[in-house]
Amino acid sequence: MITTLRLLPDADGIARSAAILKDGGLVAFPTETVYGLGGAATIDSAVQGIYAAKRRPGHNPLIVHVPDLVAAEKLAVFDEQSRRLAHAFWPGPMTLVLPLRAGAGLSQHVTAGHSSVALRIPAHPVAQQLLRATGLPLAAPSANPSGRISPTTARHVLDGLSGRIAAVLDGGPCTVGVESTIIAPGTPARLLRPGGIPIEALELVLGHTPSRTADAARPLAPGQLASHYAPDAALRLNVTTPNAGEIWIGFGPCPGAALSLSASGDVTEAATCLFDILRQADALAGPAGHIAxxxxxxxxxxxxxxxxxxxxxxxxG
Structure with a gap:
């Protein structure tokens, strides 16, 4: 066990975080989607440390975060379609899965054996400052134990990873609240994970509806495992009348609901608070309880x- 530092996103906190990362340590940091567990994507021990801290399966690849398109093009091969998507949605909550460029210098553990790499340019100002201060591409899956509820505050990170990572850079709550949309360009493009960019916006840029294909046994990108984002309590979906003893999470008008994703039925508000509401419901239900x-x-x-x-x-499993 180590002491996990909680750092402010000021000049000192950014500098200390960058120094830890350049030395091969792990730092959780905020993005607009969720908090990421950052490690230098070029350092084998750092990337292996991410898998160990999260207890993440080794066949599940990582997203690499970079500050701009120039940095992204040093790591992957872009075609006309991928550039169009990049210009439309970066910086922002979209990840592109692209052919890995020869000589990119990334740890082989980042791609989990694939010939492609998942790249994102985050819009969060703290993430941008950290990437530029570090000067390295950062592998950064969600900063939580593998398979559990994703973190949208520094407190969530500490609840799951305190003692396993060097520091968390506390940039306050995340604004989008669900992970990035992951897309593999092609004919047609493939939507590997729905996320912070709605599919309707992708369709406008692509000119077609992306297909949805996934292989949970050998995922091409994060978020494709069948069981993920799970609370301790059992979860039941699409419930309009909860059973006795269930903690009911409402959406829209739901009289009697213990918690609500959005009383007004706003999906953007619901996305922002989804993981926090799941955590609250889990605490109310207890490990042997039930959530609807x-x-x-x-x-x-x-x-x-x-x-x-x-x-x-x-x-x-």
């Missing part, structure tokens, strides 16, 4: 919300 969730529409960010809920409710 009201239906959430599949439009806009509702697709990402339902993806997370389905994985959270999936049978656990």
């Amino acid at each position: 969730v009201a239906p959430v529409p599949l439009t806009g960010l509702g697709l990402a919300i339902n993806d997370r809920l389905i994985r959270a409710a999936a049978p656990r």
Whole structure:
């Protein structure tokens, strides 16, 4: 066990975090989606440390964060479609899975044996400052134990990883609240994980609806495992009438709900608070308890919300 520092996102906190990362240590930091567990993507021991701290399966690849498109093009091969997506949605909550550029210098553990790499340019100002201060691409999956509820505050990170990582850079609550949309460009493009960019926005840029294909046994990108984002309590979905003893999470008008993703039925608000509400419900239910969730529409960010809920409710291995 080590003492995990909680650092402020000021000049000193950024500098200390960058020094830890350049030395091969791990620092959790805020992005607009969720907190990421950062490690230098070029240092084998750092990347292996991410897998160890999260207890993450080795076949599940990591997203690499960079500050700009110039840095991204040093790591991956872009075509016309991928550049169009990058210009439309970066910086922001989109990850592109692209062919790994020869000589990119990334640890082989980042890609989990694939010939592609998942890249993102975060929009969060603290993430941007940290990436530029570090001067290295950062592998950064969500900063939580593997398979559990993702963190949207520094407190969430500490609840799951305190004693396992060097520091958390506390930039306050995340604004988007669900992980990035992951897309593999192609004909057609493939939506590997719904996320902070709605599919409707992708369709406008692509000119077609991306296909949805996944291989949970050998995922090409994070967030494709069948069971993920899970609370301790059992989860039941699309519930309009909860059973006795269930902690009911409402959406829209749900009289009697213990908690609500959005009383007004706003999917953007629901995405922002999803993981925090799941944590609150888990605490109310207890490990042997049960949680029920009201239906959430599949439009806009509702697709990402339902993806997370389905994985959270999936049978656990």
